[in-house]
Amino acid sequence: MPITRDEVAHLARLSRIALSDAELDHLAPQLDQIITAVAQVQEVAAEGIPPTSHATGLTNVYRDDEPGPCLTPAEALDQAPAVEQQRFKVPRILGED
């Protein structure tokens, strides 16, 4: 199942990466090649085989509802590109509330 340049462009938008046309031209055939290769997994007969999402087999790992140390506002905001009123200042957001 080849991946088209348009699909790559769509996925780049979905992933918030502003690919240039040149990059798109370069990446799309590479991705097509890779996807064709990884599609090999579909050859495997896996009827009734459960997927593994966690290799360790652990379950029920919790912590107690006890407060612990946190960062100061200064530490939290220290590396922020922009700060105002002790908050992270970000460019205007479009979309719903």
Added chain:
Amino acid sequence: MTAAELAAALERKEVSATEVTRAHLDRIAAVDDRVHAFLHVAADSALEQAAAVDAKRHNGEPLSPLAGVPVAVKDVFATKGLPTTCGSRILEGWHPPYDATITTRLKQAGAIILGKTNMDEFAMGSSTENSAYGTSRNPWDLDKIPGGSSGGSSAAVAAYEAPLAIGTDTGGSIRQPAAVCGIVGTKPTYGGSSRYGVVAFASSLDTPGPFGRTVLDAALLHEAMSGHDPCDSTSIDAPVPPVVAAAREADVSGMRIGVVTELSGEGYQPGVMARFAESVELLESLGAKVTEVSCPHFRYALPAYYLIAPSECSSNLARFDAMRYGLRVGDDGTRDAEEVMALTREQGFGAEVKRRIILGAYALSSGYYDAYYGKAQQVRTLIIRDFDAAFGQVDVLVSPSTPTTAFRIGERADDPMAMYLADLCTIPSDLAGNAAISVPCGLADEDGLPVGLQVMAPAMADDRLYRVAAAAEAALTGRWGRPLLAEAKGLPGEGDRA
């Protein structure tokens, strides 16, 4: 000197931590312009740490085995107050406000953090060429890759810039660099070493682990850095397997060793296979029983990995969006948040990272999930079952660590598929969460470059790795007459090694 020898000398007060640290800083200054293993050398803080250890020793305070021994840290580990770039532009200048658990453990053990080492960007790659800060070079031949993604850590140890280093292994990123640099590198059992503070690439695969020039060195570091961490939900709550004891025993008599049929054949360099075959014979001569074992689904390990890892990373890397830290591009008041995010990520991420993010988004998208990601997770189960069946017959499995020796810098840089093949042998253990080690087993005839022997063990049987690797190392070093690294001709001034 090996780390073990350094530790003994420090303990006997034959040398101080400050002297040892200074010597390594001098070595870095002498050779790192050519090796480029380090992205940041933390000279001041290292000397402070060394002074503190010396003071404690002077006062007779109890100290851990590695107190005063320098360590190089892959730039993927959060180190408070030191830069942590993950080899990426998008984190240029970022200083984490916290330490990774492993960073804390190293500090508590008194190990001296020399600095942060170079890596493929966000741990994606097998050559360190994907670093945004230039590639590192193999001390054996400076035109060759040191492996990846932990190439900086591996090169640092091979170049005697540090006796020990830590890295992370997701598809082979410790074992493959160790193999091509002629040193020892271990991928512990997944969950055996804490991921808290390790910038995530593929969460279900990432495993922090040790590099050393000898098996014992790696074991000492393995023990110091591993163990349960309540801050990591995937961390295993059990004692660290007795890796140091196993490394010291180094006795394989009666052990059953399985050679994996599928990890050989086309694409495997003849010189690599020759050294591998000899190592297997050697182990047999040491008393191990060797058989061939088939793991039929291993041929699907590479495609499964290149679906699972990119999927997880496409999600893990979403946080780099210019809003809270890191690079911000294009915020001139005319653009909205989404535009700034997209521009920043476009400029901040390299080509391989972009490839994998898009690949991952594809594999997870609705309509494709079952055929790609879902299927890969099923293949993962089958690979685990292959391992379980194999370990029902043998105690450890062996294979070459990687199909070829170090390739030339630039040779595979534009050919992602060719690059991915470097992980053929290492990926199955990552998918299963098992333990695996690479130990040097000789030089390939074609190019005189190091070959690694990979040993694989069931989860939480990490000690078996060290038992076998130490036995091989002892026998091989006996045969060679001196450590393999003595053959390395890449760097002048080999006699300066501490």
Added chain:
Amino acid sequence: MTMETLVPYLEAMERYEPVIGLETHVELGTRTKMFCACTTTFGAEPNSQVCPVCLGLPGSLPVVNRAAIEYTIRIGLALNCQIASWCRFARKNYFYPDMPKNFQISQYDEPLCTDGYLDVDVDGRTIRVGIERVHLEEDTGKSLHVGGATGRIHGAEYSLVDYNRAGIPLVEIVTKPITGTGADAPVAARLYVTELRDLLRSLHVSDVRMEEGSLRCDVNTSLAPHGASQWGTRTETKNVNSLRSVERAVAFEIERQAAVLDAGGRVIQETRHFHEDTSTTTSGRSKEEAQDYRYFPEPDLVPVAPPAAWVEQIRAALPEAPAARRARLMVDWNLSSLDMDAIVNAGALDLVEATVAAGASPADARKWWLGELSRHAHDTGTELAALAITPAQVARIAALVAAGTLNDRLARDVIDAVLAGEGDPDEIVEARGLAVVSDDTALLAAIDEAIAANPAVVAKIRDGKTAAAGVLVGAVMKATRGKADAARVRELILERLS
């Protein structure tokens, strides 16, 4: 904003049948966040309750708060759900500046609780609202939009983000489609949310304040012509911040959708925004591409498999549900459901129950709380429960009246005094000498005076018109400043004049 065409509600109901659904988000009242140990206090200084985990810093990892699981199971059991024996968290991937990781850890196809119900009394009939699922997720940060006219997103120049709220545990409760409510749909929606809120409050899992955002509602509405075999297209309405708004949002959507259908149009499946000031909904911003959340199991968290014994423990400790409690008290107190509704609507149920527990009769407790005390609350603009009088004090006053020490008029005086902070009822009676005059001699003096002052009335009484005695009683009450027992006065007057 263009004015929507609307069909008047009752007219719409003649032609159409509504189907509604509600999605409710509940902020759990745990001490710490869902995945980290930061505190959750409402109203703290911006970014003062954050850590690497809830800020999503590179390398951070989540660890599940056990109390959040327990609270969610409690909610599920109270809603008669099945509790999953094994389930996982999943990542919901999308970019938004108030989400530090640009994915939300939530649950997708494996919610912790499924398939329950909540009975709601609507206008005398019981509607069983099916509960599709109850799952756990993490809340987002909060943004202030700066520069626009209304403080809303549209027209803002930039935004300021506070992550204190990011990571607070959120339980999402989703109903199955609610059919058969007919014209009662808006009321049914409000009553469902009310009943749910009261249930959650009784479980002590949240303070469920809609005005503080710890209880949030999205309302789904669709219309189909009477007798249609398929349901209509539904819209989702957000920003519904009060119980009244729930009702109004449904009503408006019904009127709006009826107009669309009447005109032969099709209702667009979309998200709409409710406006409190106008009780209308407007279309949300349409997205270029439908959201693909690329859900996959959260690799940083291991599955949740609550042991059956733990679930049963939680079940055994469940408090009595509000509906069951109301039913029980109705029987105990011998009330009609209308009477019970009156108590509940006045917010007096706990108070009445406590007053009865302190010794008052249910009738007396009702009388005082719904009468005099409700008047006080209304006049001073306070809630009943906030009045400066306790159920024990009210019970004491009722006891004093029953014993004849106080009459109703005096009791009201005592209530005023308690509210004014003068002390306990007994102290006040003592201090002010408010006890009913029960000494006949004292009364006789006043009676004689009244008789002497009203010869015409006396004549009528002697004539057999005993009703006229009321005038004399009034005079005596006035003379004794209300401290006489009116019935006794009347007796004495008639005795005197016979």
